[in-house]
Amino acid sequence: MNSFDFRGLSAFPLTPTSEAGIDERAVAIMVERAVRAGVDSIGALGSTGGYAYLDREQRRRVTRAAVNAAAGTPVMAGIGALRTLHVRQYADDAQAEGAAAVPLAPVSYQRLTDDEVFGLYEDISAAVSVPICVYDNPATTGFAFSDELHAAITGLPNVAAVKIPPAPAEDAAERITALRNALRPGTVIGVSGDWFAAPALNAGADAWFSVVAGVFPGYAVAITRAALDGAESEASRLSAELEPLWALFRRHGSLRVMAAAGELLGLTAGPSLPRPLRGLDQDARHTLEDTLRRLGLLR
Template sequence: MFTGLSAFPLTPTDEKGVDERSFADLVTRLATAGVDSIGALGSTGGYAYLTRDQRARAARLAVEAAGDVPVMVGIGALRTSEVLAVAEDAQNAGASAVLLAPVSYQPLTDEEVFGLYEDVTGELSVPLCVYDNPGTTHFTFSDELHERIAALPNVGAVKIPGIPADQAPDRITALRGRLAEGVALGVSGDQFAAGGLNAGADLWFSVIGGLLPEECLAITRAAAAGDTARAEALSARMEPLWELFRRYGSLRVTSAAAEHLGLVGSPNLPRPLRGIPAAAKEEVAAALDSLTSSRRRS
């Protein structure tokens, strides 16, 4: 399942809980669009803000709504015992894979992170994707640590941060050479995805793909076909959104975009998170409308 476009939907949440109907509709929408996999309860899915019961319920809803499209479920938590519990829930829900970031309050050492993955992979019956996301975890993986973890049983993929296009070929070649055979290498950081795919990454783990699957599939398919110029051009069309991501963060911009498209209500982020200011929402709406116009012209 670790190929192509893996789309990560919001989990619309307010202080009363998860908007289950909107969440299921978002997942169904991705499956209908033909994404290669769906990443439920990733960072965009707000997993860290949900209770175990909410996460288990969302995992079941995602698998049911996805139909034949494989679903990967985020299992990050502060304690290993909690990770193992939500991993069991995800597997019982029918998840095809799980996604694990080294979540922490106290800074973790390399040995502690290796021990986390060692403990968890030994209990899994589905593949695990290593989630390298220093922007949220404040932990930086070394290539040596990636190599050690990738050699563990049930590790199926590594999700790395975005890489500028001019650095992507060297970075992907170097890291791929250290990963065990059969372990996929995927990129995130939506604004850098075209460059990473063009440089040979196996897949794109996409925030905006959870909301605009057609646009992201077009980029992914162009890169897979070797049409690097088209992949970069299609990504460049989305620069107004990338610029907003840089200013406000991808989660908040995606939240506003989902509101503008009428796919979720408001509020849809768990406190203390809040939506972006009204003026910024107008910028999001203008960026989306511009994309719609571009799609019609092409």
């Protein structure tokens, strides 16, 4: 296992995708912006990077574009798929393209049992030489991890981090503490659901796997630095400023909102989501544009 450190801020760029294909140039631009802003790592092919919608060759191209654009900043590359057979192939490809770590979600069609999910991580843990992050995202996978299952999986070789979904802000301390007590000591705890990042980092989470940082890395770097330096109230204040954006994330899904933001910024042409996914409608797009202007994120 190499020495990749999941801690800090990881920016998850979009993979703009239309019926005609993927826009790797836009991925590279987003990665360069994030690296310049000082993120700790890049998370290519996360849920935000649309990995589930991309074929093997497209995933390779996105990983390659991200690794090249990151210019030394480490890149994680998601490897989730419905079949273990394909997860293995994506893991091989990710490593061949220079990914420093591999997030893995238990993507499902048939609901998976705990034994099946453990078996998936067991199979992949034996097949990789870079660290795995357990990607716990019940909204997309339909699978809910127990802390006991997380504990068992983090006992496997090469499993170094767990990324958890958002909880209510007031439960952050209890949630992080309970998970910390369950996991193998040293396991990195990362969080997603950008509105949950400040409360969770303030409560002792180690890492933020950030959607907003893929397009607007500045705010996310400031929130992360404040929280990890112990300036809790500053982290909370900055996150509260973004609440109008978090509200749009919760309402429309962060992917749809950031895809529209990427189009508004001119980072990519629209439509940038693969059908049947659709972008925001005109009303929501106007609300987003207003919100971004008020926050100084759009001129």
